Amino acid sequence: MARIIDAPLGAGGACDPHAMHGTWGALSAAAARGLAYTDEVRAKTDALYENVKHVVPAVEWPAYAPLVAAINDMKRAKNAIILAHNYMTSEIFWCVGDFRGDSLALAFKAAQTDAAIIVQAGVHFMAETSKILAPEKTVLIPDLRAGCSLAASITGADVRLIKQKFPGVPVITYVNTSADVKAESDVTCTSSNAAAVVEWAAREWRTNRVIFIPDEYLAKNVAAQTGIKIIAWHGRCEVHERFTAEDIAELRTSYPGIVVLAHPECPPEVMSAADFAGSTAALQLYVEEKHPAKVVLLTECSMSDNVAAAAPTVDFIRPCNLCPHMKRITLEGIYDALKEMKHEIVIPEAVRVRAKQAVDRMLALPKEKPRAFETGRQPVAVELV
Ligand code: 13P
Ligand code: SF4
DSSP, rough: OOOSSOGGGGSSSSSSSSHOHHHHHHHHHHHHHTTTOOOOHEEEEEEEEHTTTTTTTTTGGHHHHHHHHHHHHHHHHHHHHEEEEETTTTTTTTOOOOOEEEEEEEEEEEEEHOEEEEESSSSHHHHHHHHHOOOTEEEEETTTTOOOGGGOOHHHHHHHHHHSSSTTOOOEESSSSSSHHHTTTEEEEEEHHHHHHHHHHHHHHTEEEEEEEEHHHHHHHHHHHHHEEEEOBBBBOOOOOOHHHHHHHHHHHHTTOOOOOOTTTTTTHHHHHEEEEEHHHHHHHHHHHHOOEEEEEESSSHHHHHHHOOOSEEEEEEEBBTTTTTGGOOOOHHHHHHTOOOOOOOOHHHHHHHHHHHHHHHHHSSOOOOOOOOOOOOOOOEEEE
């Protein structure tokens, strides 16, 4: 069941994010940049290794430590911060990330930071969200190829056509979209607040029917939670669409008593069969609060490592799918981004201002705990446009 979804990146066959990029790749990457595992580097990084020692083998650490030390030095010198999404590999997430979390938490941080430079350790739409909220900052993405199948599924022109077809129906857009798409939307949401935003929009527009784009599965899952009629788009997350209800049945047979947690980008049958579902932040919170003896996270692979690093007594079973876009972000990519100040996110001001309105509406809603999706619900149909 363990799967790698982007073999061209150099996957070694095991479901191991480090295998894709390669520890030895990091070692030669450090050497190519004139960085070595010296006593000084060791002194600067020993405490950081403590955070990841359960998930990064000691033999691998000398490959990462020189880059970690150099990145942290550069951050201080340049007044930069790194916003690290939950899907980053652990040496990025725990050792150079200043703020860690799901896409909602990172958006809040981007809006609040005093730093001059934001390096987004995540994918392109997340960096755009940071720039939308913090236009005066320099926002860098270490690899421009770090996209997202959901963001790629829809354009601003598509949204204009949808609005023509359904005039007056509020448009709720998942943050996993380009700034152009956000600019055409009434309000954005993340998987942490999708149901709350849909309920809010239905009240605000006095309607029982909303447009929710572009994730078809998230739309169906939100419809099942809220009972609100949804007009949806046919976008899919290429990582989460691969999980099946059969996977869960197999897991329960092989690992009796296992607790199955799923991200709401998974198909509705998976949500019905899981024990708990929610955003990456909600999944992490579940493990922290409940401490299940044995757990599986039906989401991107690095998430389990990052949660496991902080919950060493929990047994993680790890059939997972790698996100090839998230895995474009590497320590050496972050190092180069900070050193050479690349790749800067630029959004036309007219687009940014309209997109910000939609993101601001989301951020202005009452702050609540990441909302869990109730599992076991019957799948609900949506109107696909
Ligand atoms: P979260 O909002 O749960 O962090 O999810 C973002 C994402 O890209 C999931 O695939
Ligand atoms: Fe996009 Fe899916 Fe990757 Fe998240 S995991 S960034 S939704 S492709």
